[in-house]
Amino acid sequence: MIERSHVLICSGSNCVARGAKSLRAEFEEHLSNLGIRHEIKLVNTGCVGLCEQGPFVIVYPEGVFYALVKSKDIKVICEEHLYKGRIVERLVFDEALTENKEVKAFDEIKFYAKQTRIANRNCGLINPDDIEEYIARNGYRGLGKALLEMTRMEVIEEMMASGLRGRGGGGFPTGLKWKFAYNNESDQKYVICNADEGDPGAFMDRALLEGDPHSIIEGLMIAGYAIGADKGYVYVRIEYPTAIEKLKTAINQAKNLGLIGNDIFGSGFNFDIEIRLGAGAFVCGEETALIASIEGGRGMSRNKPPFPAEKGLWDKPTIINNVETLANVPEILFQGAEWFAKIGTEKSKGTKVFSLGGNIKNAGLVEVPMGTTLREVIYDIGGGIPNNKELKAVQTGGPSGGAIPPHLLDLKIEYETLHEVGSMMGSGGMVVIDEDNCMVDICRFYLEFTVDESCGKCTPCREGTKKMLEMLNIISSGHGTLEDIDKLEHLAKMVKNSSLCGLGQAAPNPILSMLEHFRDEFETHVVDKKCPGGKCKALIEIFITDDCIGCTKCVANCPVNCITGTAKQLHTIDTSVCIKCGICKNVCPVDAIISI
Amino acid sequence: MKSLDDLKKIRDAAQSKVQMRGKNEGIRVLVGMATCGISAGARPVMNKFVEKIAEYNLDKITVTPVGCIGECAIEPIVEILQGENRTTYCRVDVEATERIIKEHLIGGKVVSDYVIGKYRL
Secondary structure (H helix, E strand, O other): OOOOEEEEEEOOHHHHHOOHHHHHHHHHHHHHHHOOHHHEEEEEEOOOOOHHHOOOEEEEOOOEEEOOOOHHHHHHHHHHHHHHOOOOHHHEOHHHEOOOOOEOOHHHOHHHHOOOOOOOOOOOOOOOOOHHHHHHOOOOHHHHHHHHHOOHHHHHHHHHHHOOEOOOOOOOEHHHHHHHHHHOOOOOOEEEEEEOOOOOOOOHHHHHHHHOHHHHHHHHHHHHHHHOOOEEEEEEEOOOHHHHHHHHHHHHHHHHOOOOEOOHHHOOOOEEEEEEEEOOOHHHHOHHHHHHHHOOOOOOOOOOOOOOOOOOHHHOOEEEEEHHHHHHHHHHHHHOHHHHHOOEOOOOEOEEEEEEEEOOOOOEEEEEEOOOEHHHHHHHHOOOOHHHOOEEEEEEOHHHOEEEOHHHOOOEOOHHHHHHOOOOOOOOEEEEEEOOOOHHHHHHHHHHHHHHHOOOOOHHHHHHHHHHHHHHHHHHHOOOOHHHHHHHHHHHHHHHHHOOOHHHHHOOHHHHHHHHHHHHHHHHHHHHOOOOOOOOHHHOOEEEOOOOOOOOHHHHHOOOOOEEOOOOOOOEEOOOOOOOOOHHHHHOOOOOEEEO | OOOHHHHHHHHHHHHHHHOOOOOOOOEEEEEEOOHHHHHOOHHHHHHHHHHHHHHOOOOOEEEEEEOOOOOHHHOOOEEEEEOOEEEEEOOOOHHHHHHHHHHHHHOOOOOHHHEHHHOOO
């Protein structure tokens, strides 16, 4: 019996965290009760991207997008939609219905209309635990083409012609990296997939590993063939248990079919893949530290050159590619470099996946062609800023990147353009910051992270990041001077120029870019002793305005009982007791509580 | 995996697993599956459609249960949508299903014995 309908349940970690795990069992139960279990195929897929509206259930052939699905909704979906064919309109994602209540096609939904999904081509569409579904979507054909129809050099030339650049942040041309390793003669070479995604707020690689692990395996094998390596490692952090599990399943399935092993496709090419688990140190995303970690050493970076392509893992030529980079590789070989090179801009080809987060309506995973503007990503795809707030900045590149002010929103996303305005592509974190945030506070957040994650090997990074954080704390506490800001900038530049590896070299970026675009905000902290974003506790007082309706919500929620007032009377805060935690602001239904 | 042909075999066999997901531009078979349709016997009809379409390997035809269109007396109702063309069949049983598949979906000719015009003007 062929199933008449496919029910796709998003099982990416974000949806699971929102309760998607129980949905499948509910479907099983209700479909069985209705006697139609055998007619419906249930598929657990990877991330569909629109995490803010998850968990998602998508019903084919109609292509109905059910959003924010709870386990109690499943009964209705089974009884009404799957049994009687009546779409449950109240559960459909609002942007997926037309004005006439008709179901929109996937690519007509605003969130997806401007996206081009190459790396994420199978994410949310196939069952990652079933290799046949990947093969049905032309999986492993790129590998077949490479092994049987192309020489190793032709594969490298194809990658160079495609213009693919490293998606981990650096943007180094992938083909060129492969060529270096190809040219270094050795009895043994290695390829490594860098899945040590560590930026706060970034989850692109996790979604890919969970949703389409075979694309990464295939990409790694093509890289191995190109440079002449028969051994590959996937270095993934233990903080990604689902990703590791999916990857293990995928590797086993590929081994069972003989896609990993000896004499693949009868070409004489042998390949084996091993997973290596990292403990989650940010510095292990840096390639030399990653290699040290795989070798069993402490995760610390070393000087380059020699580059890994010359002397890498166990001193053998090694290339390290990021998850997203490798996910693009099979599709480039299958569809051709020319096809890929048509997408994007002159210097940045293809697409980039971003994890959109912060103060944004449709937080989630988006993949856009290079050259798309920040405005399109934030307003057209992301749906804009919630609660009618003003946009203050867009932070890209996580703790290694910088903030971009609103007047640069029409900037086209490319490696170079982002770099020119003091930020960077990074691995793809994109945090939208609204007017209620303080730039000094955000700098402190990122610096706290880099202070924690610095490996301690070189002085500029180990001591410099710590001193920069201390200076930010002084500014935030209201004891800073204008001179302190200059000193901070001076130190930031010094750390940037003298640190050993990318972690230290990029750690000052948040400070430098915020000083470039938001210097006045730093100055307000030291001159007027005010925090315009209302976040630096030492510089704010919390007040209740005349808008207060006397609902007593703030009184009930205040942890230090400093708010007095009876029902329907204007409340007051005893500022000598107030700890400025801001809980009252969050619970106030009429926004009558302000911080100055 | 000893050759590319092995991969292609798996691929072709697995096509049916994922084909349904995506944009469906082919023929749509809508089966009325409200309470009236179900009680008149729409479920075996729909199952027959699904079964036969798979059996004959008819690409790009999807079967969808839909709600009641208001003609409860002449259920089960099956509609065939092909671009702008809509054909409405009434009182469809398993036997009629076979004819609709053979004559209409494969042959491209409307089975006039069951069209709604026979029952309603």
